[in-house]
Amino acid sequence: MSLRLDTAYYDLGRLDLLAEKKSPIHRLDPRAKVLTSLVFIVYVVSFDKYEIARLLPFFFYPACLVGLADVPFGYLLRKLVLVSPFVLFIGIFNPILDREIVFQFGFLDISGGWLSFISIMLRFTLTVGAALLLIATTGFPAICMALVKLGVPRVFAVQLLMLYRYVFVLIEECIRMIRAYTLRSFSKKMMPFHVFKQLLGNLLLRTLDKAQRIHMAMLSRAFTGDIHIVRQFSFGMGEIAYMASFTLLFTVLRFYDITDIIGKFILGIDG
Amino acid sequence: MSHHIVEVQDLKFTYPDHTPALNGITFRVEHGESVAIVGANGAGKSTLLLHLNGYLTPIEGKVRIGDYPLTKNTVQEVRRTVGMVFQDPDDQLFMSTVFDDVAFGPLNLGLPAEDVKERVRNALETVGVFDLKDRPSYRLSAGQKRRVAIASVLSMSPDILVMDEPSAGLDPKARNQLIDLLKSFKHSKIIATHDLDMVLDLCERTIIIHEGLVKADGPTNEIFMDDILLADCHLEKPLGMKNCPVCSPHDNST
Numbered sequence: 001m002s003l004r005l006d007t008a009y010y011d012l013g014r015l016d017l018l019a020e021k022k023s024p025i026h027r028l029d030p031r032a033k034v035l036t037s038l039v040f041i042v043y044v045v046s047f048d049k050y051e052i053a054r055l056l057p058f059f060f061y062p063a064c065l066v067g068l069a070d071v072p073f074g075y076l077l078r079k080l081v082l083v084s085p086f087v088l089f090i091g092i093f094n095p096i097l098d099r100e101i102v103f104q105f106g107f108l109d110i111s112g113g114w115l116s117f118i119s120i121m122l123r124f125t126l127t128v129g130a131a132l133l134l135i136a137t138t139g140f141p142a143i144c145m146a147l148v149k150l151g152v153p154r155v156f157a158v159q160l161l162m163l164y165r166y167v168f169v170l171i172e173e174c175i176r177m178i179r180a181y182t183l184r185s186f187s188k189k190m191m192p193f194h195v196f197k198q199l200l201g202n203l204l205l206r207t208l209d210k211a212q213r214i215h216m217a218m219l220s221r222a223f224t225g226d227i228h229i230v231r232q233f234s235f236g237m238g239e240i241a242y243m244a245s246f247t248l249l250f251t252v253l254r255f256y257d258i259t260d261i262i263g264k265f266i267l268g269i270d271g
Numbered sequence: 272m273s274h275h276i277v278e279v280q281d282l283k284f285t286y287p288d289h290t291p292a293l294n295g296i297t298f299r300v301e302h303g304e305s306v307a308i309v310g311a312n313g314a315g316k317s318t319l320l321l322h323l324n325g326y327l328t329p330i331e332g333k334v335r336i337g338d339y340p341l342t343k344n345t346v347q348e349v350r351r352t353v354g355m356v357f358q359d360p361d362d363q364l365f366m367s368t369v370f371d372d373v374a375f376g377p378l379n380l381g382l383p384a385e386d387v388k389e390r391v392r393n394a395l396e397t398v399g400v401f402d403l404k405d406r407p408s409y410r411l412s413a414g415q416k417r418r419v420a421i422a423s424v425l426s427m428s429p430d431i432l433v434m435d436e437p438s439a440g441l442d443p444k445a446r447n448q449l450i451d452l453l454k455s456f457k458h459s460k461i462i463a464t465h466d467l468d469m470v471l472d473l474c475e476r477t478i479i480i481h482e483g484l485v486k487a488d489g490p491t492n493e494i495f496m497d498d499i500l501l502a503d504c505h506l507e508k509p510l511g512m513k514n515c516p517v518c519s520p521h522d523n524s525t
Contacts (some may be wrong), residue, residue: 016407141367141407165367168409209441213362220324220345220355221376228378229371230387 009171011079015132018071019139024238025069030138030146033238036246037134043254044126050102050115053259055122061246062126065133079132082124091120140164146229158227166210173206275302275337275352275430275459277323280338282332285320292318294483296333300431305460307470307491310454310480311505315356316435316463319480323433323461324355351380354458358436360416364408369395369419373399376427394426398452400440414445416483421452431459438466447492467495 019026025033044058066073074086143165144157160206170181177199181191252258277300282336284293292315302304310316321327324333325346326408334341336349340387357363366372373394398418403411411419424432438446439452450472464472470477470491477494479487481504487494494500495512496513 013410017408141371144367161367162365165365165407165409169361212361213357213359214365216321216326217355217357217363217365218375219326220350220353221423222379223349223375224347224379226379227375229366230374231380231385 003019006175009168009175010166012171014075015135016139018075018136019142021070021137023069023137025065025137027238028242029233029235029239030142031149031233031235032243033134033138034143034146034150037130038245039247039250040130041127043250044123044130046254047119047123049119051114052115052119052122054253055119055259057127057253058126058250060249062129062133065130065137069133069137071136075131076129076136080128082127083119084124087124089121091117094120100244142231145229146233148229149231149233154227169210170207171204173203177203274334274468276300277353277431277459277461278335279319279322279332280333280335282319282322282329282334284322284327284330285319293322296480296483296485298478298485298488300459300461303457303459304476305474306462307474307477308461308463308480309465309467309470309477309504309506311488314480314485314504316480320355320433320435320461320463323431324353325349351427352429352431354422354424354427354430356420356434356437358439360413361409362419363419363420363423364416368404368405369400369406369411370404370446372419373404373423373426376423380427390426390428391422394422397425398422409410412445413440414442414448417441417449417454418452429458431461432456433461433463435463436465437462438464438469463513467506468511471495471509471511 036223039060040061044055047055047271065071066076094117095111095113098111099111100112102112102115103110121180138146141161144161147160148154181195181199185191185195279299280297282296283292284508285291296315296319308316308319315321318327322329323336324476326342326345328341328343336494337352339348339352341349353494364372366375370391373391377390382390391404392401395404398421400415400418400422403415403419406421413509421437434453438449441449446466446469450469453462453473460474474491476489477487477491478485479494481499486504487500488499495508498508501508
């Protein structure tokens, strides 16, 4: 258990390391990347629930980012697999609930449920993949700053920043507690519930203590309730070109059935 | 603000659960002095430090920082004057990057962005970690974190530095570098610590706190020579003042 937590800890840190790379994508103003990702996500989720074919061209965007920003594809895939069970459970009952046959593929009957299930999985891969790529190419703090500049309430962004800053401290604390438990529990596989609840209670008390000390540190540096952050971003031609070209591409992909058009073009059928 | 003095008069404090922490502490630290506050665990050092930056307000007695007596109205001014470096840098470095952390104080003081940048640069250069400015704080080593924590206080240009166990958790080299760094500061310094060898290097004056009272206050060398006093207060002579057991094995009496 503790080993898994250790791995998760280092994995999370790796996302930050990736964000420190210097690629053309990394150099872009975070606002451009946040907005482009937002447009992408909104377009992807706006399709009809049975849509599959028209979602596929959208993979061009994450593929582009992976290539240009030199993000390790295996790492990204692992992260996606890690989150996938949640989405799997959302869609898993669709094939059972929705058995109406929508179309036939050779001798196979495909029901609406299967289509919507596959569609959900595709949307998940696209949207979560885009979000992960955004963090891997921008870094979490820069995203929060960009959100503030884009008009998101400061309190919200600061909460996110604090959450991100202290999730590492919290995980370290958990790792230490679990390590201490493991060293004295002698190969017991499962943690008994009464131990677990004490550990959890202890963690809460430690967290409250820590919060109090952090507040103290903030007060001693003239904190009066507002957190100010300075950051200068430059939104230049590169950003405009990046945003405009991808937004245009997404719009075309959203409103024209590009796979159909290309298919017909190749097969020589007149539309 | 010409006098960077700290004056504590008959300071008493009891925690809400009736644990007495300070039972009437009196001392005065002059401009530019470097003073160590030592004492056993639970002697009241941390509680005393919390009074010096106004986190706790005196129940009885007085605290005076520079020109201001510590009251609810002067607490902001006092906090600007006193730079407090906490024991655990993770408590102090709460922003996501080193730059934001060091800029936190100056921004709260309402300084314009250009001045803030200048101050951050100066502070980080003083402690020798300017290249870390864009790094996330949690990914630094303990020694780097300590330096950034000190920079985060220096950027507010305090007149008085108060530090809680600055050398705790540092490797010997980082510890030595820290001592050299602190030596170079011209601020009045108040350092609470168990590291008596560091006290020997840094502080000309030592105050021993025992059971919430000032047990001794005087030149560091004299205080550390007093074996009975040290033993009474659960302390031990610093290694630097002990005879080497290898070089002089016969001389065990001192």
